[in-house]
Amino acid sequence: DQQVKQNSPSLSVQEGRISILNCDYTNSMFDYFLWYKKYPAEGPTFLISISSIKDKNEDGRFTVFLNKSAKHLSLHIVPSQPGDSAVYFCAASGYNFNKFYFGSGTKLNVKP
């Protein structure tokens, strides 16, 4: 049972434009959400997180939005750069942080 879903396997964006990656979850007990970036032949790298007490968290060009009522989060990258081309995974956990559930990933291609 996939508790975290990324329904778009891929996304293509022009350099300088906004990239929006989406993630949905089904478990209302999830309390903490994360995004990871993964380049080929490497492990994922932690990017940004948000707890359920907030609806937005910003770190430079990366902003994560959380809509708890819709059980939806999104990652905005502005402006997108070719180096952002990677697979992005969202993940979620309950308050006790003992299990993190990952989505299947979205492959972002930023075209120069």
Added chain:
Amino acid sequence: DSGVTQTPKHLITATGQRVTLRCSPRSGDLSVYWYQQSLDQGLQFLIQYYNGEERAKGNILERFSAQQFPDLHSELNLSSLELGDSALYFCASSVEARDQPQHFGDGTRLSIL
């Protein structure tokens, strides 16, 4: 460089065999996580250890086992291997038990023939 070392990078073996995957966490990290990524799937959480003790268990098969040693490195043992066990196995580490998996290794690709 995440500081997490996984060996071997690639492993090819046959059904019914047993293999051991090794992970050395980032220096200073006490918590180790194991994940399995099958083709086009997300990362499936297998198990977490913190300072030598099992902390959390995910969808880990009974044929699989893991442990964390006093020097904090961890091993994932996979036995009676089946074709469906072919996957990328990632290890991650973090400082505390209640941290997200912070630093990932580059993974071990296991191919079952």
